Amino acid sequence: xxxxxxxxxxxxxxxxxxxxxxxxxxxxxxxxxxxxxxxxxxxxxxxxxxxxxxxxxxxxxxxxxxxxxxxxxxxxxxxxxxxxxxxxxxxxxxxxxxxxxxxxxxxxxxxxxxxxxxxxxxxxxxxxxxxxxxxxxxxxxxxxxxxxxxxxxxxxxxxxxxxxxxxxxxxxxxxxxxxxxxxxxxxxxxxxxxxxxxxxxxxxxxxxxxxxxxxxxxxxxxxxxxxxxxxxxxxxxxxxxxxxxxxxxxxxxxxxxxxxxxxxxxxxxxxxxxxxxxxxxxxxxxxxxxxxxxxxxxxxxxxxxxxxxxxxxxxxxxxxxx
Numbered sequence: 001x002x003x004x005x006x007x008x009x010x011x012x013x014x015x016x017x018x019x020x021x022x023x024x025x026x027x028x029x030x031x032x033x034x035x036x037x038x039x040x041x042x043x044x045x046x047x048x049x050x051x052x053x054x055x056x057x058x059x060x061x062x063x064x065x066x067x068x069x070x071x072x073x074x075x076x077x078x079x080x081x082x083x084x085x086x087x088x089x090x091x092x093x094x095x096x097x098x099x100x101x102x103x104x105x106x107x108x109x110x111x112x113x114x115x116x117x118x119x120x121x122x123x124x125x126x127x128x129x130x131x132x133x134x135x136x137x138x139x140x141x142x143x144x145x146x147x148x149x150x151x152x153x154x155x156x157x158x159x160x161x162x163x164x165x166x167x168x169x170x171x172x173x174x175x176x177x178x179x180x181x182x183x184x185x186x187x188x189x190x191x192x193x194x195x196x197x198x199x200x201x202x203x204x205x206x207x208x209x210x211x212x213x214x215x216x217x218x219x220x221x222x223x224x225x226x227x228x229x230x231x232x233x234x235x236x237x238x239x240x241x242x243x244x245x246x247x248x249x250x251x252x253x254x255x256x257x258x259x260x261x262x263x264x265x266x267x268x269x270x271x272x273x274x275x276x277x278x279x280x281x282x283x284x285x286x287x288x289x290x291x292x293x294x295x296x297x298x299x300x301x302x303x304x305x306x307x308x309x310x311x312x313x314x315x316x317x318x319x320x321x322x
Contacts, residue, residue, distance in 0.1 A: 003257040006030060007044045010037075011115055014053060018060065019078060021053055032272050035201075043253055045115055055112035058094045061087075062107050065099050072099050136258050137242040137298055141268065141305065146235040147186050148222055149198050149278075150178060151215015153229045162197060162212065169195060169214045177225045178215060184222040193282045193300075198231065200276035211276075234274060239263050239305045242285065244298045251299045252279075263305055271304040278302040 013029060014021055026049075027034045038049045045052060057079045064075050076087030092098050095110050154160065157168045169175055175195060193216075200211040213231055224230045241259045245251035256277070260270055278301065281287060285298035 003040060003044055003260055007041060008116065010041070014056070015114055018053070018057060019080070023049075033275065036272070036275065040256060043257060052115070054090075055094065056114070058091060059111040059113070061091065062095060062099075062102055062111060065102055066104060066107060075099075135244045136262055137244045139239060139241045139259070139262055139266070141237060141239055141266070142188075144188065144233070144236060144238045144302075145186070146220055147233045148218045148220055148224075149196065149213055149215050149231040149233055150181075150218050150222065150224055150228055151195070151198075151213045152227075154212040156227075156229060162214075165212060165214050166195075166197070174215075174225075174228065177228075181216075181218060181222060181225075184218045186217045186219055189217055191282050191284065193280050194287050195281055197279040197281070198276060199279075233276075233278075234304075236271065236274065236304050237268075237306060238302045239268065239270075241301045241303075242298050243301060244296050246296055248297065248299070251297065255299070255301055259301060259303060263303075264308070267308050268305045269308045271306045274304050276304065 010026065010029065013025065017025075023034055023038075026032075026037050030037050032040070041049045041052075047055075061075050061079045064070060065072065072087070073084045076084050079087060081087035081090065088098050091102075094112075095102055095106055097106060152165065152169055152172070152174055154165050157165055159165050159168065178195075195214055196216060198211070198213045198215070211231070213229060215228070217233070220232075239259060241255070241262070243251050243255045243258060245254065263270060280300035280302060282298075282300055285300065289297050
């Protein structure tokens with residue numbers, strides 16, 4: 001299944017278990033770590049996993065208030081609230097009125113419906129009337145030797161956002177320091193690039209990942225300069241993709257979805273046991289076009305993957321759950 005079909009499957013699970021959703025089930029159903037899948041859900045749906053559940057529960061509660069004789073406190077408890085007052089506050093925030101003043105007209109205008117998706121063609125998907133554009137320029141698979149990622153991490157630098165870490169990377173002259181280690185660069189990194197944004201250990205739908213490092217790839221045994229960190233990138237198969245977009249936000253927003261879907265079409269699957277992604281900012285495809293005000297940019301991506309032996313088995317296991 002592609003990301004949209006997989007998300008449709010998870011939404012089916014949510015709707016069938018709306019009052020008993022267990023986040024740990026998501027990893028079991030998708031084979032993807034919970035934090036990473038929550039991030040994927042946000043990319044695909046434009047809303048966080050937990051917020052989607054909250055809004056759907058409140059909308060169902062509104063329907064029940066209008067259509068049956070249950071007490072508000074009973075509906076509140078069933079919806080996951082520990083008191084009628086906390087439920088009323090959330091309900092008023094969602095519908096604009098307290099439960100006792102809800103009308104059919106207000107409900108029709110402000111209820112949050114179930115998400116659904118449909119594909120339009122192979123370059124974009126339509127979701128709730130909103131078009132998401134994206135494009136894969138090139139994709140290939142290769143065996144990558146173990147290597148070192150040397151650079152600076154968001155934890156040690158004390159920053160939370162990627163742009164902040166890249167600013168530290170340049171202003172602190174870390175880029176120049178790594179440039180002086182050019183003789184130790186990995187042999188397969190043949191194109192000139194300014195740096196790599198490496199993300200791993202995704203714990204929720206908002207963070208970059210517990211790990212976010214800006215740096216460059218080097219051969220094992222390379223000296224690590226002072227005030228820098230090293231992460232070992234394991235040997236294995238990687239998918240290398242080039243994603244084109246009008247700006248960096250469009251590229252970041254769409255890349256995982258596109259790569260994951262194409263990997264499956266090519267008979268592979270992403271390796272979630274060792275998952276990370278590396279954004280490789282080449283001069284030719286990204287930096288120079290960005291500096292020259294180009295209409296489109298291309299960002300290179302590396303992700304670990306494995307050859308899929310029998311994808312039909314996983315699909316059957318998922319269907320059996322529901």
